[in-house]
Amino acid sequence: MLNSWANRFIQLIIVMFLLSIVTFALMKLAPGDPVLAILRASDGALSQDDQEAVRESLGLNRPVYEQYGDWLTKVVQLDWGYSMANNRDVWEMLIERLPATIYLSLGAMLVIVLFSFPLGVLAAKYRGKAPDRLSRMVALLGASVPSFWLALLLIYVFAYQLNWLPTMGSGSLRHLVLPSLTLGFVMTPEYIRLLRAGLLDTFSQEYIRAARARGIAEWRITIRHAMRAALLPIVAVSGISLGALMAGSVVTESIFGWPGLGSLAIEAIRLRDYPVVQGYVLFCGLFFMAANWLSDLGAAALDPRIRMQKGRRV
Secondary structure, eight states, X not given: OHXXXXXXXXXXXXXHHHHHHHHHHHHHHSSSOHHHHHHHHTTOOOOHHHHHHHHHHTTTTSOHHHHHHHHHHHHHTTOOOBOTTTOOBHHHHHHHHHHHHHHHHHHHHHHHHHHHHHHHHHHHHTTTSHHHHHHHHHHHHHHXXXXXXXXXXXXXXXXXXXXXXXXXXXXXXXXXXXHHHHHHHHHHHHHHHHHHHHHHHHHTSHHHHHHHHTTOOHHHIIIIIIHHHHHHHHHHHHHHHHHHHHHSOHHHHHHHTOOSHHHHHHHHHHTTOHHHHHHHHHHHHHHXXXXXXXXXXXXXXXXXXXXXXXXXXX
16 A cells, blocks of 8 residues: 555656646747736836846746746745736635635536436436437537537526526626536536446346346346446546546636636736746646546445455555
């Protein structure tokens, strides 16, 4: 067990180091001058002397390798730096926006469960029939529709035409419905396919046929026996999905004006606020790794064979 955690920690260090290099390089290669963006946003003077003064105060006139070295050293010391735009601590800004993104991700996961589980079970139970065709149609629709187009469609129908839900902002559960539907629906097809394939494979196993021969109710076989085995790939993928929801909510949060990490990243990119963008990417990387570890633990809890294999590796 100790070796397993040590290997995970080494993987985390390597991934975060490579991520820091890629993020820092991409920000430096991005077009635009952060000094001009900051001065324009603050209605500051744009004279050459003012620009050079701001550039020197931010350390942007130093060699790139020195800037990266200083930034990485501070990150290792848990100092994520300060925003160039408002001089606020980057870590505090990320933590301040984190709850809104977590609520949105959990809402999207709830949408995934509500859509994928009934459709996946019906598709497996009625293979080749109308419920199966309906689930495949929903899966195809969810995989084909771009998230931004779906967001605009939901706003038009439920906000402007029906006037049931607010279009933007936060503050209540009603504000959470449309962005959660947007994020969750585009990820539902993968779970429908996984659950359908897992149940079809499980239904063909000998112990399922034996349970049916003993006269056990079909719903009990599905829930207590088949579902447990079919959930293994779903639990394994859920960690990746949760990390993708956290990092991939940028477009959705921007459209709906949701005050989460994604909208913070968009604003930082617009202002060329390097510390905030770099902190956002590293923060999402940490969350992505943690979500994958939790999914591995969930898979081990469902299947004792995984725990045995890990024990043999240790």
